[in-house]
Amino acid sequence: MSTLSIDRLRHEGQAFTEAISREYYLAHSGLKATAELTPLYEQYAEIMTEESLALVLDAFRAAAPDSEEYPSLRQLLDWQVESQASRELAELDEREIAWESEAMIALPGGGAVPFQRASIDLANSTDRAERLALDQARARLVRAELAPIRLEHFQREREITEELDLADGYNATFDLLAGFSLLELRAECEQFLRDTRPIWDDVYPEFVKRELGIVPAEATRADALALMRARVFDGGFPSATMETRILDQVREMGIVPDADGRVIFDTGNREGKRARAFCSPVRVPEEVYLVLRPHGGQNDWNTFLHELGHALHFAYMRPDLPFEYRWLGDNSITEGYAMLFDHRMQDPRWLARYASLPRADIPRFLRSAGFEELQFLRRYCAKLIYETHLYSGDVAWSALPDLYVQLLNDATTFRYDPADAFVDVDPRYYAARYLRAWQLQALLNETLTERFNDDWWRNPSAGPWIVNELFAHGQRELAHEQAARVSNKSLSFAPLVRSVERLLG
Numbered sequence: 032m033s034t035l036s037i038d039r040l041r042h043e044g045q046a047f048t049e050a051i052s053r054e055y056y057l058a059h060s061g062l063k064a065t066a067e068l069t070p071l072y073e074q075y076a077e078i079m080t081e082e083s084l085a086l087v088l089d090a091f092r093a094a095a096p097d098s099e100e101y102p103s104l105r106q107l108l109d110w111q112v113e114s115q116a117s118r119e120l121a122e123l124d125e126r127e128i129a130w131e132s133e134a135m136i137a138l139p140g141g142g143a144v145p146f147q148r149a150s151i152d153l154a155n156s157t158d159r160a161e162r163l164a165l166d167q168a169r170a171r172l173v174r175a176e177l178a179p180i181r182l183e184h185f186q187r188e189r190e191i192t193e194e195l196d197l198a199d200g201y202n203a204t205f206d207l208l209a210g211f212s213l214l215e216l217r218a219e220c221e222q223f224l225r226d227t228r229p230i231w232d233d234v235y236p237e238f239v240k241r242e243l244g245i246v247p248a249e250a251t252r253a254d255a256l257a258l259m260r261a262r263v264f265d266g267g268f269p270s271a272t273m274e275t276r277i278l279d280q281v282r283e284m285g286i287v288p289d290a291d292g293r294v295i296f297d298t299g300n301r302e303g304k305r306a307r308a309f310c311s312p313v314r315v316p317e318e319v320y321l322v323l324r325p326h327g328g329q330n331d332w333n334t335f336l337h338e339l340g341h342a343l344h345f346a347y348m349r350p351d352l353p354f355e356y357r358w359l360g361d362n363s364i365t366e367g368y369a370m371l372f373d374h375r376m377q378d379p380r381w382l383a384r385y386a387s388l389p390r391a392d393i394p395r396f397l398r399s400a401g402f403e404e405l406q407f408l409r410r411y412c413a414k415l416i417y418e419t420h421l422y423s424g425d426v427a428w429s430a431l432p433d434l435y436v437q438l439l440n441d442a443t444t445f446r447y448d449p450a451d452a453f454v455d456v457d458p459r460y461y462a463a464r465y466l467r468a469w470q471l472q473a474l475l476n477e478t479l480t481e482r483f484n485d486d487w488w489r490n491p492s493a494g495p496w497i498v499n500e501l502f503a504h505g506q507r508e509l510a511h512e513q514a515a516r517v518s519n520k521s522l523s524f525a526p527l528v529r530s531v532e533r534l535l536g
């Protein structure tokens with residue numbers, strides 16, 4: 032056993048992270064029944080001890096905030112804190128993953144549906160009575176079996192974090208380690224919800240009545256899933272041409288889509304594969320998996336673009352960046368690139384060139400994209416507000432389900448189920464990462480348009496710029512730092528409000 036040093040933490044941290052990532056890739060892609068995490072935590076126990084945390088904490092406290100090592104040490108400290116919590120929660124996480132892959136929803140009329148399929152079936156179901164019955168059966172199962180596991184997870188995570196005593200409570204600890212203020216972001220979310228209330232109240236009844244044919248006040252979150260599935264345009268997004276057309280676009284802007292073999296596309300159907308697409312970097316930048324379980328249509332194209340943004344980011348990072356700038360850091364950066372890619376589906380010229388949507392349908396498609404965008408933004412703003420209460424402890428655990436329903440219903444008008452209060456939570460404030468990514472991609476799109484025109488996505492000079500100025504940097508910068516460097520602007524919801532107004536026009 033050698034003594035601990037920051038460099039040893041970097042090296043073994045990378046080996047450990049790669050091994051864990053491989054387990055998650057194998058489990059979530061259906062190649063292995065469960066992720067075996069506990070043996071890895073045992074093998075690498077020495078780099079996740081009180082001593083290793085203290086070592087990084089001392090170095091972080093000694094570093095001047097404007098020094099070069101400060102951001103690097105902050106990211107390592109964030110990782111140490113997360114690892115300590117993850118190690119203590121590993122058994123619970125394994126239980127959750129195993130439950131998700133085995134759980135069956137018993138249907139009231141007989142028969143059963145795998146839990147993993149529920150969100151796909153809900154979105155695809157055209158019979159409302161059937162949809163609500165499936166969702167109620169799903170909620171019953173979640174309330175009885177999954178919610179208690181998740182509640183225990185959040186309770187223990189909060190305790191573990193607070194016991195470290197880095198700052199005054201979970202939220203202040205998050206601010207310190209993330210380098211931005213949750214309360215400022217929450218205030219922006221509250222402002223966004225107020226600013227877009229009139230436009231939402233205006234479009235919501237129109238879409239719910241027209242697309243679902245139901246009384247707007249009665250629509251539930253399951254109805255929202257079916258509505259967002261927007262089947263009507265699926266013909267314009269054939270699964271047969273998806274990969275070719277999108278990879279053509281990437282080539283046209285001057286980027287090699289598989290990064291010379293570093294990106295591996297896993298897009299076939301397989302039992303046990305997760306419903307949600309994901310990008311799984313296993314070695315960065317050398318081995319990056321893009322996993323997708325196809326269900327067809329517009330959502331597949333959207334997801335494929337999103338995950339491709341992640342995959343290219345990981346595969347084009349500079350290999351000489353230290354561990355923390357390739358594997359750690361502000362995930363608003365990678366989510367920003369993913370969204371920069373998936374938001375091309377809001378661009379009429381992109382649609383005309385790569386999708387098979389009849390031209391006459393494009394205006395109606397864009398309006399529906401605007402509705403969807405506003406729904407998701409309002410949902411994520413409400414989620415962030417809710418999660419600040421969940422983590423801060425200013426609301427009792429038992430009162431959280433009612434608060435969840437109140438905040439989400441109010442923001443989206445769809446009726447939410449209290450059973451989801453601990454399940455519809457992105458761990459460790461991932462909602463904040465998404466919201467800042469949304470803001471970042473809007474600025475990046477403006478910057479790319481200024482430099483390479485409004486069809487930058489097929490300009491052969493744009494790709495090399497994206498690779499060198501964005502992807503190569505890994506996650507060295509925080510989202511607002513990157514916005515300042517490449518756009519000379521601050522992150523805000525303003526460009527998103529403008530783009531939603533344009534789409535809904």
Ligand SMILES: [Zn+2]
Pocket residue numbers: 337341365366369
């Ligand atoms: Zn993503």
